[in-house]
Amino acid sequence: MAEQAEIDAVQVRRPVRQLVAASIGNAVEWYDWYAYSFLAVYFSTQVFPASTDDPLVPLLNAFAVFAVGFFMRPLGGLLLGSLADRIGRRGALTATILLMGGGSLLMAILPTYDQVGVLAPILLVIARLVQGLSVGGEFAASTTFLVESAPTGRRGLFSSFQYVSTTIGQLVASGLTALLAVTVAKPDMASWGWRIPFVVGAVIALVGVWIRRSADETHPAQADLAAGKRPPLFTxxxxxxxxxxxxxxxxxxxxxxxxxxxxxxxxxxxxxxxxxxxxxxxxxxxxxxxxxxxxxxxxxxxxxxxxxxxxxxxxxxxxxxxxxxxxxxxxxxxxxxxxxxxxxxxxxxxxxxxxxxxxxxxxxxxxxxxxxxxxxxxxxxxxxxxxxxxxxxxxxxxxxxxxxxxxxxxxxxxxxxxxxxxxxxxxx
The missing domain is CATH 1.20.1250.20 (MFS general substrate transporter like domains)
Structure with missing residues (x-):
């Protein structure tokens, strides 16, 4: 009876662990994705040269870079989705959250235009490209991982956490930005306060990596992976x-x-x-x-x-x-x-x-x-x-x-x- 009780406990813990592993990474991904849009009004003047004709030009430039991230998502879906099929879901999920954490860290330490000139917006574009690649791959890998982790008759329930975690990431990014806006003086917010949410994103990404490392692989053909039988990129x-x-x-x-x-x-x-x-x-x-x-x-x-x-x-x-x-x-x-x-x-x-x-x-x-x-x-x-x-x-x-x-x-x-x-x- 004790053995059966332990088996039952494991069968309960495993799906929950899988659900948490997928959800925390997805929440981090979208926290960082939305933090950029909420904070652009602050960091745009730090990263782009001011226009003497129109003060909105730096903000427009920041949102143009935001749009660039969207068009990296198909490439991320293709490359990191293929990675999930070739090496397994868990490895791809680790890669996506490391990419997003790296992009967030780069945002946190981004030099200003006054410090390094045109290198500042170049580094911003690189950070956004990395984040776009990561978000595209995250949906493919976490969607697959969630559904394959679901117990019989629970695929819909598990898949619903894709948007639960996405929304939580969006709400946390919005809430933290609002909190900083009312507690940090506006000049300080424009100078250094906008970096805090990106530091938080990088730290949470590390926590997500640790949690995902304990998740179980769900690829249905693990023996094929071990034998090196991996589908080509465009299969x-x-x-x-x-x-x-x-x-x-x-x-x-x-x-x-x-x-x-x-x-x-x-x-x-x-x-x-x-x-x-x-x-x-x-x-x-x-x-x-x-x-x-x-x-x-x-x-x-x-x-x-x-x-x-x-x-x-x-x-x-x-x-x-x-x-x-x-x-x-x-x-x-x-x-x-x-x-x-x-x-x-x-x-x-x-x-x-x-x-x-x-x-x-x-x-x-x-x-x-x-x-x-x-x-x-x-x-x-x-x-x-x-x-x-x-x-x-x-x-x-x-x-x-x-x-x-x-x-x-x-x-x-x-x-x-x-x-x-x-x-x-x-x-x-």
Whole structure:
């Protein structure tokens, strides 16, 4: 009886350990990713030469570098996803978090333009390229690792922690930046205070490496890896083109609505409805916390009812309700309720996206099969959504952007209706 009790305890601890190993690294990745955008207003004048004509030029340069990181993500998805298939998930997860920690450390010690001249922005670009490479690889490796670590009938639940940890990273970055903004004098914040969150990110990355080292390998063909039988770089794209296209098609509507609702919505409320920065940010923060709580519930229900119903509700909900929801925004309460309603619909995609992606590919090319098409789609559609919304506002046609989201939601609905149900199939 004592032996059986110990076996049962191990069987409980292992999935939890795997879940923590995947989640802490993903949270660190996204903490560092978002910390850059929150702190750009402070470090931009330190890294770029000031323009005598327009004081916004350094900030615009900083955000241009931020965009560069998005277009490194497909390369990271391809290279580090292939690494996860060639040497195992755990090794790739260690590589991604080390890359992100290294990029964060470089940001923390970045010299200013006054100290080293043009070398300062060059080093900033290098740090951002490393972080973009890392984020692209992290999704591929951690998605695969999470789903392969899940007990029978729990793949949806485990996959939901992809966005739980992402949201936690975003909230911590936002919270720490806000705390520093109110406790550190503005001149000090611009001089050295902005470096503190990057130091914190580098330290947490080391903790993540230590935790991930204790995780179990989940690659289904470990014997093949030991024997040196490793798939070439482009195997997934060459042998599984239909699945690669399907990953992109599944992702389009999800990534646009995700970045619109979780990242840009506060700005949208300020520009189009006249909300103050404080009110718009507070509503977004509360809605993000609500969103994180919803994810495991969505994953659990998808394990019982399947993936397709949730994807269909997500796409149909945004296609039918987005315009009416935006029309009722007036007060702070209505803004918050609309954001939370959107988070409920968005959960139909985010809670199960990792499981859907992983269930489409066989194990020996699962990480690389997911990594490149997913990251490329996010870069093209998700990364450009805030820019497109801002551009349409500058043209005096802000009302067109919601219709753009609706069109992509309709496209997603067509894809999801034809998608095979994979929830109850065994992983190949």
């Amino acid at each position: 997934a794209l060459r042998r599984y083109p239909r699945q690669s296209v399907l990953i992109a098609a599944v992702t389009v509507a999800g990534t646009v609505t995700y970045y619109t609702w979780t990242t840009y919505f506060a700005t949208y409320a300020q520009v189009n409805y006249g909300f103050s920065v404080a009110d718009a940010t507070l509503a977004s923060t509360i809605a993000l916390a609500f969103f994180a709580v919803l994810q495991p519930l969505g994953g659990i229900l998808s394990d019982r009812w399947g993936r397709k119903p949730f994807l269909i509700v997500f796409a149909a909900g945004f296609a039918l309700l987005l315009i009416p929801l935006l029309a009722v925004i007036g007060s702070f309460l209505s803004l918050l309720l609309v954001q939370c309603a959107g988070m409920v619909l968005l959960t139909g995609y985010t809670a199960i996206a990792a499981a859907v992606n992983a269930e489409l590919f066989p194990g020996h090319v699962r990480a690389s099969g997911i990594g490149f098409p997913y990251s490329l789609t996010v870069a093209v559609f998700g990364g450009t959504a805030p820019f497109l919304a801002t551009w349409l506002t500058q043209l005096g046609r802000p009302e067109l952007f919601p219709y753009y989201v609706v069109v992509l939601a309709v496209f997603g609905l067509v894809v999801y209706l034809r998608l095979p149900e994979t929830a109850h199939r065994p992983l190949t």
